Amino acid sequence: MPLLPRLASLWKTLFRQEALDRELDEEIRAALETLADRYVAEGMSPQAARRAAAGAVGGPGGIGRVKEGVREGRVGAGLDSLLLDLRYAWRGLWKAPSLTAVIIATLALGIGANTAIFSMVDALLLEPLPYRDAVRLVFVWLGRTETGRAPLSGPDLRDLREGSRTCAEFGAIWATGTVALTGHGDPEQLRAALVTANFFQVLGAESALGRTFRAEDSAPGATPTVLLGWDLFERRFGADPSIVGRQILVNDEPTTVIGVMPPTFRLLLPPDSAVPDRLQVWQPFWHDFEGGPRGALFLRVVGRMRPGVTIAQARADLDAIAGRITRERDRARAFITVALQADGVREVRAPLLVLFVGVGLLLTIACVNVASLLVARAAARARETALRLALGATRWRLLRHALIEGLFLTGLGAAAGVFVGHLGLRALITLAPESLSRIEASRIDLTVLAFTLVISVVWGLLLSLAPATELFKARADHSLQPHWRSTAAPVHYRTRATLVIVQIALSVVLLIGAGLLVRAFVEVHRVDPGFRTDRQLTFRVALPPAAIRALMPFSWGRASYSDASPSCLA
Amino acid sequence: MAKRQADIPKGTLQLLVLKTLTLEPRHGVGVADRIEQITRGTFQVSPGSLFPVLHRLEQEGFIAGEWSVTPEGRRARYYRMTAAGQRQLAAEKKHWARVALAIGQILEAD
Numbered sequence: 148m149p150l151l152p153r154l155a156s157l158w159k160t161l162f163r164q165e166a167l168d169r170e171l172d173e174e175i176r177a178a179l180e181t182l183a184d185r186y187v188a189e190g191m192s193p194q195a196a197r198r199a200a201a202g203a204v205g206g207p208g209g210i211g212r213v214k215e216g217v218r219e220g221r222v223g224a225g226l227d228s229l230l231l232d233l234r235y236a237w238r239g240l241w242k243a244p245s246l247t248a249v250i251i252a253t254l255a256l257g258i259g260a261n262t263a264i265f266s267m268v269d270a271l272l273l274e275p276l277p278y279r280d281a282v283r284l285v286f287v288w289l290g291r292t293e294t295g296r297a298p299l300s301g302p303d304l305r306d307l308r309e310g311s312r313t314c315a316e317f318g319a320i321w322a323t324g325t326v327a328l329t330g331h332g333d334p335e336q337l338r339a340a341l342v343t344a345n346f347f348q349v350l351g352a353e354s355a356l357g358r359t360f361r362a363e364d365s366a367p368g369a370t371p372t373v374l375l376g377w378d379l380f381e382r383r384f385g386a387d388p389s390i391v392g393r394q395i396l397v398n399d400e401p402t403t404v405i406g407v408m409p410p411t412f413r414l415l416l417p418p419d420s421a422v423p424d425r426l427q428v429w430q431p432f433w434h435d436f437e438g439g440p441r442g443a444l445f446l447r448v449v450g451r452m453r454p455g456v457t458i459a460q461a462r463a464d465l466d467a468i469a470g471r472i473t474r475e476r477d478r479a480r481a482f483i484t485v486a487l488q489a490d491g492v493r494e495v496r497a498p499l500l501v502l503f504v505g506v507g508l509l510l511t512i513a514c515v516n517v518a519s520l521l522v523a524r525a526a527a528r529a530r531e532t533a534l535r536l537a538l539g540a541t542r543w544r545l546l547r548h549a550l551i552e553g554l555f556l557t558g559l560g561a562a563a564g565v566f567v568g569h570l571g572l573r574a575l576i577t578l579a580p581e582s583l584s585r586i587e588a589s590r591i592d593l594t595v596l597a598f599t600l601v602i603s604v605v606w607g608l609l610l611s612l613a614p615a616t617e618l619f620k621a622r623a624d625h626s627l628q629p630h631w632r633s634t635a636a637p638v639h640y641r642t643r644a645t646l647v648i649v650q651i652a653l654s655v656v657l658l659i660g661a662g663l664l665v666r667a668f669v670e671v672h673r674v675d676p677g678f679r680t681d682r683q684l685t686f687r688v689a690l691p692p693a694a695i696r697a698l699m700p701f702s703w704g705r706a707s708y709s710d711a712s713p714s715c716l717a
Numbered sequence: 718m719a720k721r722q723a724d725i726p727k728g729t730l731q732l733l734v735l736k737t738l739t740l741e742p743r744h745g746v747g748v749a750d751r752i753e754q755i756t757r758g759t760f761q762v763s764p765g766s767l768f769p770v771l772h773r774l775e776q777e778g779f780i781a782g783e784w785s786v787t788p789e790g791r792r793a794r795y796y797r798m799t800a801a802g803q804r805q806l807a808a809e810k811k812h813w814a815r816v817a818l819a820i821g822q823i824l825e826a827d
Contacts, residue, residue: 152777152801153777156778159776160776173794174745175768177793177794181789182746182764206763208765212765213765213769216766217772220776221776222776222777
């Protein structure tokens with residue numbers, strides 16, 4: 148079927164309707180006149196001829212029916228009536244601006260809350276970590292009866308590397324605290340970590356400039372090297388790529404910059420691993436770090452499973468290694484092997500899902516609220532509905548109109564909701580605890596928009612069905628009678644009563660939930676730590692090793708600091 | 718009026734309209750006349766029932782309408798076959814032949 152003429156016709160149907168109708172009128176008039184001429188020539192009176200012509204052209208349904216037939220046959224005729232419904236819906240909403248505003252605001256809050264929380268659910272629970280094949284990454288803890296879980300020691304890592312069949316490689320990191328950067332501008336403390344040479348390869352993270360570490364960087368006698376984070380590179384070194392290969396002073400030691408990590412690189416390890424995600428510099432471990440005592444627990448170990456290995460297989464493999472260590476070295480060892488992805492959100496998963504259900508309930512309440520408003524309006528419009536039915540509108544047509552109106556409203560509500568969600572999300576991100584920094588990755592992306600669209604359409608349909616149930620009860624005749632109220636009212640009350648009951652029930656559930664949450668929060672704050680926490684300061688001073696050695700002979704205990712700071716009593 | 722009058726089988730009116738327009742452009746009444754004339758009155762169509770078909774065919778680009786003057790001096794909308802219409806007619810003729818053959822086979826079967 149030729150596409151171009153159809154498109155042209157669609158255009159005409161939608162936007163040149165009057166011209167098309169005028170031409171049709173003219174064509175039919177011409178046909179009538181041609182036939183009338185003919186009948187007159189056959190000997191009829193002009194009047195009888197006109198009547199006969201009208202009968203011949205119109206057929207049993209009359210001329211009006213013929214025109215209707217032509218209109219219905221036009222390309223895009225269904226769409227045309229859809230536009231009409233949309234226009235009608237728009238006019239209906241515009242006529243009651245305050246009601247419309249209330250409905251849209253209600254929907255915007257409900258949809259906005261869901262959009263914001265879902266973008267967090269998406270970022271924290273659904274999106275894979277930003278590493279190559281992140282599902283294959285595992286995090287290994289040492290299981291300890293007294294403290295739960297702890298980092299590994301050097302010999303543990305060596306045993307894993309030598310003994311594991313399921314993991315191709317293990318890397319480790321130790322956030323040591325800070326190092327001092329001096330020599331070039333103001334001295335500065337940088338958040339630093341030591342890593343195994345293969346650490347970045349295990350994660351599958353590449354440097355933006357230069358390279359990451361190689362085995363020779365950890366070799367005995369190797370020149371000290373450092374890898375910079377992007378923020379530091381940009382702020383301190385003016386984003387000058389020639390810094391790679393030059394030497395800077397780290398803890399007073401000339402250290403060669405070997406590369407810069409990209410701005411998007413984040414270290415998303417479990418919050419209790421005590422590895423901050425915004426490290427500024429990385430340095431390689433000293434060469435025999437694996438040889439230390441088994442009691443020195445400092446290595447946060449990430450492993451990469453071989454392709455096709457499941458987390459359960461990796462766990463069994465590592466448990467076997469732990470068993471071997473326990474037997475051979477007479478030292479009880481147990482490893483806790485967890486998927487890096489799941490362990491990072493271990494603590495927030497449940498609260499986040501509860502929150503998600505909570506905002507879902509909130510949206511349900513909002514929509515039930517809107518539905519009862521719409522039902523109330525449908526009751527007020529009962530006369531109009533009855534009139535339309537009496538004039539020959541089909542129930543399907545009225546239902547479609549109700550659906551379009553509902554979808555139109557939720558569409559506007561969703562648009563406003565995305566905006567509300569955006570603001571809400573920004574507020575949530577500022578309020579988020581530091582350990583939950585991955586939350587900053589949550590944004591309203593296509594996945595989130597698709598989610599918003601789906602909930603809006605589903606709720607839009609449900610919303611419009613509430614007043615539509617009234618449609619199927621309405622009868623063309625009785626609502627036009629003067630006493631229609633007495634017959635129609637009980638019907639409306641029943642639907643509205645149901646909606647109110649649902650609304651109150653859900654509100655009570657949410658209120659109780661929120662109340663319990665607040666109570667738990669208050670209780671936590673009431674816990675007595677056993678000492679006075681008011682008017683107490685804590686602080687730490689980090690100095691380069693050489694400076695500490697220089698300071699040690701002097702008293703650097705409490706007394707000297709309280710001398711220096713008269714506002715502190717002790 | 719003819720005694721052997723019959724209803725036009727559903728869905729074939731479009732085919733008949735296209736066929737009448739192969740030789741020359743006609744207006745609505747002219748198409749109705751022509752169908753009646755060829756079938757010697759077996760099929761009678763009111764111009765009214767033709768208008769929806771003519772307009773649909775025009776919208777799909779199979780025929781093109783333009784205003785002209787009849788021999789009697791009246792203005793009328795004449796419809797002319799387009800190239801796409803020729804192809805459509807050929808396709809529909811083939812389809813109809815298959816349907817007619819199939820129905821014939823059913824009726825001939827024992």
